[in-house]
Amino acid sequence: xxxxxxxxxxxxxxxxxxxxxxxxxxxxxxxxxxxxxxxxxxxxxxxxxxxxxxxxxxxxxxxxxxxxxxxxxxxxxxxxxxxxxxxxxxxxxxxxxxxxxxxxxxxxxxxxxxxxxxxxxxxxxxxxxxxxxxxxxxxxxxxxxxxxxxxxxxxxxxxxxxxxxxxxxxxxxxxxxxxxxxxxxxxxxxxxxxxxxxxxxxxxxxxxxxxxxxxxxxxxxxxxxxxxxxxxxxxxxxxxxxxxxxxxxxxxxxxxxxxxxxxxxxxxxxxxxxxxxxxxxxxxxxxxxxxxxxxxxxxxxxxxxxxxxxxxxxxxxxxxxxxxxxxxxxxxxxxxxxxxxxxxxxxxxxxxxxxxxxx
Amino acid sequence: xxxxxxxxxxxxxxxxxxxxxxxxxxxxxxxxxxxxxxxxxxxxxxxxxxxxxxxxxxxxxxxxxxxxxxxxxxxxxxxxxxxxxxxxxxxxxxxxxxxxxxxxxxxxxxxxxxxxxxxxxxxxxxxxxxxxxxxxxxxxxxxxxxxxxxxxxxxxxxxxxxxxxxxxxxxxxxxxxxxxxxxxxxxxxxxxxxxxxxxxxxxxxxxxxxxxxxxxxxxxxxxxxxxxxxxxxxxxxxxxxxxxxxxxxxxxxxxxxxxxxxxxxxxxxxxxxxxxxxxxxxxxxxxxxxxxxxxxxxxxxxxxxxxxxxxxxxxxxxxxxxxxxxxxxxxxxxxxxxxxxxxxxxxxxxxxxxxxxxx
Numbered sequence: 001x002x003x004x005x006x007x008x009x010x011x012x013x014x015x016x017x018x019x020x021x022x023x024x025x026x027x028x029x030x031x032x033x034x035x036x037x038x039x040x041x042x043x044x045x046x047x048x049x050x051x052x053x054x055x056x057x058x059x060x061x062x063x064x065x066x067x068x069x070x071x072x073x074x075x076x077x078x079x080x081x082x083x084x085x086x087x088x089x090x091x092x093x094x095x096x097x098x099x100x101x102x103x104x105x106x107x108x109x110x111x112x113x114x115x116x117x118x119x120x121x122x123x124x125x126x127x128x129x130x131x132x133x134x135x136x137x138x139x140x141x142x143x144x145x146x147x148x149x150x151x152x153x154x155x156x157x158x159x160x161x162x163x164x165x166x167x168x169x170x171x172x173x174x175x176x177x178x179x180x181x182x183x184x185x186x187x188x189x190x191x192x193x194x195x196x197x198x199x200x201x202x203x204x205x206x207x208x209x210x211x212x213x214x215x216x217x218x219x220x221x222x223x224x225x226x227x228x229x230x231x232x233x234x235x236x237x238x239x240x241x242x243x244x245x246x247x248x249x250x251x252x253x254x255x256x257x258x259x260x261x262x263x264x265x266x267x268x269x270x271x272x273x274x275x276x277x278x279x280x281x282x283x284x285x286x287x288x289x290x291x292x293x294x295x296x297x298x299x300x301x302x303x304x305x306x307x308x309x310x311x312x313x314x315x316x317x318x319x320x321x322x323x324x325x326x327x328x329x330x331x332x333x334x335x336x337x338x339x340x341x342x343x344x345x346x347x348x349x350x351x352x353x354x355x356x357x358x359x
Numbered sequence: 360x361x362x363x364x365x366x367x368x369x370x371x372x373x374x375x376x377x378x379x380x381x382x383x384x385x386x387x388x389x390x391x392x393x394x395x396x397x398x399x400x401x402x403x404x405x406x407x408x409x410x411x412x413x414x415x416x417x418x419x420x421x422x423x424x425x426x427x428x429x430x431x432x433x434x435x436x437x438x439x440x441x442x443x444x445x446x447x448x449x450x451x452x453x454x455x456x457x458x459x460x461x462x463x464x465x466x467x468x469x470x471x472x473x474x475x476x477x478x479x480x481x482x483x484x485x486x487x488x489x490x491x492x493x494x495x496x497x498x499x500x501x502x503x504x505x506x507x508x509x510x511x512x513x514x515x516x517x518x519x520x521x522x523x524x525x526x527x528x529x530x531x532x533x534x535x536x537x538x539x540x541x542x543x544x545x546x547x548x549x550x551x552x553x554x555x556x557x558x559x560x561x562x563x564x565x566x567x568x569x570x571x572x573x574x575x576x577x578x579x580x581x582x583x584x585x586x587x588x589x590x591x592x593x594x595x596x597x598x599x600x601x602x603x604x605x606x607x608x609x610x611x612x613x614x615x616x617x618x619x620x621x622x623x624x625x626x627x628x629x630x631x632x633x634x635x636x637x638x639x640x641x642x643x644x645x646x647x648x649x650x651x652x653x654x655x656x657x658x659x660x661x662x663x664x665x666x667x668x669x670x671x672x673x674x675x676x677x678x679x680x681x682x683x684x685x686x687x688x689x690x691x692x693x694x695x696x697x698x699x700x701x702x703x704x705x706x707x708x709x710x711x712x713x714x715x716x717x718x
Contacts, residue, residue, distance in 0.1 A: 006536030
């Protein structure tokens, strides 16, 4: 039955990325894909309500002008420095294609967003990982050798750890012959962006997303900011792939989200407060928790294996993320939810740990 | 000023596709990008109005289950045979990546959708074109030699000409070692789909779009149908690129559009009627017009160069499409608009031709 047909010899065979589970049952506390526990602002609601469905017959603005302009104004750059895509995954995939076209391996941390090696494989880009140290910190020296490009998330995932931008700046400065991408998906939750350094380094590009801090994972909006020449190359690849990627509702809602800055900041602050409270509670329960500057916590228990806790939480309808991978198999990544969700998490964990002691 | 920086040596350099102009001025009669002149159905309006913006905080269903199921039901196939993407350009780009990974050149007509060679270039796929005959028809024999894959649009663009599916079936049958993609972007306007042949040929895949007959270019929805094994390979590549491509409004509106079949058929019939009326009028004015089975007309005037007519129409705020390319430089591609728009087009042309005679 499993005969290989002729046409299969011409297939690009790849092992795809596997995203976190999206349980369809009701009543689940979903802390496994780093979504925002709060809805987008009322501006987004209004933008969608006012959207004229009749316009759908027309192609959207292929340059996504309104969204690009809104982002350029917000971040104080020129519109030509901004690139938008269908989530930061789209932006990153196209960036891998555009910028990592050399012969030497590209470099990224061994513990990081697990899509990087998938993109490298699908585009046949040679790659090597650089091991984080025992505290999950980047070792700068690892990135000072010949390479085909560099990508580092800051804060990193799934550790949540933020590296000082002075460290990353040294890496950017030492690699004028490579594009260095800093993936700032989580930067709004207490990190510091590399954006102010763009004027200084033509080989630096920063990528961010609307999926976390802007509560719009369902709308698929990501963006990159870099110098105009670099962004120009990225646009050339994008326009060689798909002229019209951002649909009309995404453009309208994206602009509205950027304009509603007070709501954005309020949401981020709430999540940071909840994160810090949860962190304290987890420590009290015997967890070691990294110093996360993201909207998730990365935690390991001093006695109980992570895989067991993961299953115990799942039985109680609480979904967190666990990877059966070297160095992090004893960790859980827990998205910061609402205060109420985190209280239930903490209570559930406390009960589980206590009952386990008496078993 | 134009110094090449070190990192530029690792850039994938490409010449991107250029889509038709999207004039931003009001009052333009836009017949240059094959958009539908009518809005989507009321079901789409309702789906968007009822869409709960609060859900945007969550990632969309990465399998696009509701839309895939709706398409599978509509076309009488299994859900595993359906792949959806951000317009048929997204579906086709990923298909080029997935299926055209052999060493021999892929084949497609010399006069066709001008994105094919752009995708081949961006993915470094060797390619060769097969010249259409003097009547813009496919010469079947051209596709019976060793190749890395085949893509043929039917009806073809920009000619609008439909090939009998028996001809294409011979090509599919003769190429068991290659994937053959039939790009049916315009099939609803009087063509015949290859879909019924899918059960017979494992190497056949059909691609369609919501951008033309379903009046939803602004929502970016395209899809492919093939056998489950083939679609499985395409999904692997897609999930190696971007897990979540279809945003929530697109999924909701797409399902609604499929369900509203009466409106869809009515729209298509109106466009066909307008097309045939316009065709007669153009013939009367001295144009030779191909037998289009699409939502556009491909026309050449017996005396006046196409480039001149193109400019004359543009001065009157009527945008059509013209390519300065071998074999078709004396043709115009004119999207079928509303009856009123086509009446204005015909009057404008009549006036222009008459005045030109007296010059």
